[in-house]
Amino acid sequence: MDANRRLTMLTRLGFATRGLLYMIIAVLVIRAGRAESPSGALQYAADGGGRWLLVVMAAGLFGYSLWRLADAAFDIERHGSGRKGAVERLGAGISGAVHVLLGWQAVRLLQGVRSASDGTQEGTRTALQLPGGGTLVIVAGMVLFGVGIFQLLRAVKGSFLRHLEPQVARQPWAQWSGRAGYAARGLVFLVSGFLIAKAGFVERADQAGGTGEALSWLSSPLDVLVAIGLFAFGLFSLIEARFRMLHDVPVDGMVRRATGG
Numbered sequence: 001m002d003a004n005r006r007l008t009m010l011t012r013l014g015f016a017t018r019g020l021l022y023m024i025i026a027v028l029v030i031r032a033g034r035a036e037s038p039s040g041a042l043q044y045a046a047d048g049g050g051r052w053l054l055v056v057m058a059a060g061l062f063g064y065s066l067w068r069l070a071d072a073a074f075d076i077e078r079h080g081s082g083r084k085g086a087v088e089r090l091g092a093g094i095s096g097a098v099h100v101l102l103g104w105q106a107v108r109l110l111q112g113v114r115s116a117s118d119g120t121q122e123g124t125r126t127a128l129q130l131p132g133g134g135t136l137v138i139v140a141g142m143v144l145f146g147v148g149i150f151q152l153l154r155a156v157k158g159s160f161l162r163h164l165e166p167q168v169a170r171q172p173w174a175q176w177s178g179r180a181g182y183a184a185r186g187l188v189f190l191v192s193g194f195l196i197a198k199a200g201f202v203e204r205a206d207q208a209g210g211t212g213e214a215l216s217w218l219s220s221p222l223d224v225l226v227a228i229g230l231f232a233f234g235l236f237s238l239i240e241a242r243f244r245m246l247h248d249v250p251v252d253g254m255v256r257r258a259t260g261g
Helices: 003-032 038-049 051-074 083-110 119-128 133-157 159-163 172-202 211-217 222-243 251-259
Strands: none
Touching (some): 003 038, 003 051, 038 083, 119 133, 119 172, 172 211, 211 222
């Protein structure tokens, strides 16, 4: 099996891992009223599934992150050279970086190290200590708010379906799980972006928040409705794990250039 096929397999595993994390987030909200981020869901999965599940999830997260970063660098998903394509590649790069951190957290959990701090608030606190930190945090919040709008537009237009195998993309269960999922995810990004921008305005890191804080901020029954949407996004991620069309990543060429071969 060549390097590209290995990466494709790990990427599909990464989509499945992402799906599992979002389904855990949704179930915790619906059944226990407990709002968690993907990071918290990963810790929950580690507690319930054991070491080998964590190993598999770590491999999937790193494979998925490498594929996303390669897409940002080489446009393997063929976004194009226009402004829309540039935004999509930037999003791929951000997604890749986020999943690198999740993969690293999985490794730390395997080593027995648990994270007690909120990553979003910790990152905001670090940014606020920099010159012009408040402005940086506000800009970050606005970017995240923009990502939320982009996710909502994807839900309305159904543009996510172009990445699936055509016979699957025509199925109602693929269309509506994706629409509900992207709509819920978009709303979470909007709230999170608002919370981060607000933290920048008042220069208080404890006002910032990621997925968990955004779900906590939403009042009942809206939080449950969004959780149902996130569960749908988890299901759609599982659909992508099996039926997404993945273009080849030039892994072998990258390795040869890196090694001078």
